[in-house]
Amino acid sequence: MKEDILTTQDLHLYYGDKEALKGINLDFDEKGITALIGPSGCGKSTYLRTLNRMNDLIPNVTITGTIKFKGNDLYAPSADTVQIRKEIGMVFQQPNPFPFSIYDNVIYGLRIAGEKDKERLDAVVEKSLRQAAVWDEVKDHLHESALALSGGQQQRVCIARVLAVSPEIILLDEPTSALDPVSSSQIEATLLNLRHDYTIIIVTHNLQQASRIADRTAFFMNGELIEVDQTKNIFMNPANKQTEDYISGRFG
Amino acid sequence: MNSKTQNKVAIGSLYGIAGLVVLILLALLGYILVSGVPQLSWHFLTAPGKAFLKGGGVGIQLFNSFYLLILAMLISFPIALGAAIYLYEYAKDNWLTTTIRTAIEILSSLPSVVVGLFGFLFFVVKLHLGFSILSGAFALTFFNLPLLTRSIEDSLRTVSDVQREGGLALGLSRWETVTRVILPAAVPSILTGVILSAGRVFGEAAALIYTAGQSAPALNFTDWNPFNISSPLNPMRPAETLAVHIWKINSEGIMPDAKAISSGSSAVLVIAILLFNFAARYLGKRLYKRLTSA
Ligand SMILES: Nc1ncnc2c1ncn2[C@@H]1O[C@H](COP(=O)(O)OP(=O)(O)O)[C@@H](O)[C@H]1O
Ligand SMILES: [Mg+2]
Numbered sequence: 273m274k275e276d277i278l279t280t281q282d283l284h285l286y287y288g289d290k291e292a293l294k295g296i297n298l299d300f301d302e303k304g305i306t307a308l309i310g311p312s313g314c315g316k317s318t319y320l321r322t323l324n325r326m327n328d329l330i331p332n333v334t335i336t337g338t339i340k341f342k343g344n345d346l347y348a349p350s351a352d353t354v355q356i357r358k359e360i361g362m363v364f365q366q367p368n369p370f371p372f373s374i375y376d377n378v379i380y381g382l383r384i385a386g387e388k389d390k391e392r393l394d395a396v397v398e399k400s401l402r403q404a405a406v407w408d409e410v411k412d413h414l415h416e417s418a419l420a421l422s423g424g425q426q427q428r429v430c431i432a433r434v435l436a437v438s439p440e441i442i443l444l445d446e447p448t449s450a451l452d453p454v455s456s457s458q459i460e461a462t463l464l465n466l467r468h469d470y471t472i473i474i475v476t477h478n479l480q481q482a483s484r485i486a487d488r489t490a491f492f493m494n495g496e497l498i499e500v501d502q503t504k505n506i507f508m509n510p511a512n513k514q515t516e517d518y519i520s521g522r523f524g
Numbered sequence: 525m526n527s528k529t530q531n532k533v534a535i536g537s538l539y540g541i542a543g544l545v546v547l548i549l550l551a552l553l554g555y556i557l558v559s560g561v562p563q564l565s566w567h568f569l570t571a572p573g574k575a576f577l578k579g580g581g582v583g584i585q586l587f588n589s590f591y592l593l594i595l596a597m598l599i600s601f602p603i604a605l606g607a608a609i610y611l612y613e614y615a616k617d618n619w620l621t622t623t624i625r626t627a628i629e630i631l632s633s634l635p636s637v638v639v640g641l642f643g644f645l646f647f648v649v650k651l652h653l654g655f656s657i658l659s660g661a662f663a664l665t666f667f668n669l670p671l672l673t674r675s676i677e678d679s680l681r682t683v684s685d686v687q688r689e690g691g692l693a694l695g696l697s698r699w700e701t702v703t704r705v706i707l708p709a710a711v712p713s714i715l716t717g718v719i720l721s722a723g724r725v726f727g728e729a730a731a732l733i734y735t736a737g738q739s740a741p742a743l744n745f746t747d748w749n750p751f752n753i754s755s756p757l758n759p760m761r762p763a764e765t766l767a768v769h770i771w772k773i774n775s776e777g778i779m780p781d782a783k784a785i786s787s788g789s790s791a792v793l794v795i796a797i798l799l800f801n802f803a804a805r806y807l808g809k810r811l812y813k814r815l816t817s818a
Pocket of ligand 1: 287290292310312313314315316317318319330
């Protein structure tokens with residue numbers, strides 16, 4: 273059996289007194305894609321953001337329960353959020369490249385970490401952009417602003433930017449919902465390429481997308497994890513009535 | 525009256541008011557430039573003033589204005605930058621930050637003559653700095669700090685939060701995110717704010733009358749040792765600026781060509797401030813373009 277890289281036990285999250293996550297138990301083994309689906313407002317983003325501690329930035333958030341990354345408590349007082357976020361990268365709904373060149377965007381994390389070797393930086397830029405399947409489109413204008421790219425290209429540059437710091441887990445929060453269908457399918461193809469090397473957790477409200485790319489799918493509703501299983505079981509043969517209703521479009 | 529005509533009347537009167545404002549502005553500028561520009565010459569811009577005779581220039585005042593501006597900016601920019609970063613990027617909403625914000629708000633609405641009097645009592649008298657460049661620079665700092673802090677805070681606000689999240693999610697620390705992502709992205713807007721506030725400082729008179737003083741002793745422009753009394757760089761010498769000069773000539777000038785010198789000085793002041801404004805817009809736009817596009 274493969275080792276679980278990330279485990280969540282009895283995770284509760286409160287925004288003030290509002291309970292947004294009501295005791296989530298969910299584990300991820302290494303590599304592969306897990307999709308988080310569920311009606312809007314059910315807590316998918318909230319859950320995803322507990323995994324790299326992005327919720328720390330919001331005032332009045334209380335979190336109880338345990339999240340372990342490779343056996344270490346993510347919320348231990350000694351845990352280093354900066355280091356955690358290097359190992360657990362995140363891609364957002366809205367492409368958010370920095371207002372710098374494509375090249376600088378990709379190596380920003382490394383450069384700030386102190387890497388100066390030009391050859392190594394060049395190599396990382398090429399490798400990351402290739403992995404993100406955007407190299408051929410941008411290789412001739414690496415030193416132009418990333419903001420001049422299309423939304424889909426920007427999003428793939430953002431993926432490359434995350435890959436460049438060599439994370440083990442990549443979190444994506446509806447990465448294609450702001451993109452056109454062609455760009456969306458390019459992102460999907462990119463993720464399918466990456467699933468052999470990274471543990472990928474993606475929030476999507478697009479059920480077809482989940483069924484196309486995810487090895488495993490978790491269905492959330494009202495702050496609870498209703499069901500998690502191999503994607504084809506969730507879509508063909510869900511164990512839970514609520515899952516079935518959601519999949520067949522009866523609500524949400 | 526139906527809502528359509530109402531709408532038309534409203535828009536019409538707004539256009540009217542806007543037009544009136546523009547007209548007044550143009551008339552003022554036109555008057556100052558038309559009466560001032562003919563007085564301008566290289567001699568006028570570089571020669572020292574004459575108290576009783578005609579033919580004096582404003583060279584020393586012009587130098588003083590720039591020197592004070594630079595000193596005031598050197599002191600106030602780092603403080604304002606730090607304060608703005610703290611307030612916008614770090615501070616939580618609590619009584620302390622509310623107090624700071626209120627203080628900034630009040631400071632920025634103080635009449636500059638009050639700032640000048642405070643500067644006189646505190647720097648000139650209490651700290652024994654006398655009527656000097658240094659007293660003036662400190663007074664200008666007090667005058668400039670609240671405005672500059674707010675303008676830098678506004679610049680930071682223009683950088684979207686998705687950039688902050690992007691930096692943090694990439695494993696940058698808070699500080700790295702601020703200094704390496706947010707600040708560079710805000711530079712064009714910060715620069716614009718700095719130059720615009722430089723324009724305000726450059727034209728300021730009331731805060732300087734009792735701090736930097738109203739006399740412009742002769743300077744020796746070959747002596748750049750700041751410890752010598754006639755050196756232009758000496759920060760302890762009194763230094764009348766262009767704006768103060770205009771005020772002074774008009775209230776007590778006794779040279780025969782006072783009117784002409786006053787007009788010429790006003791034109792120089794207005795032109796300098798206009799240049800600041802255009803420079804701010806131009807540089808801000810160019811920097812932003814360089815950062816954001818091909
Ligand atoms: N910063 C916040 N402060 C307070 N409530 C929030 C905040 N973010 C999300 N919520 C609430 O938590 C619940 C879950 O939100 P979210 O995780 O964004 O759902 P999803 O991503 O599944 O659409 C919603 O009811 C939402 O209103
Ligand atoms: Mg969401």
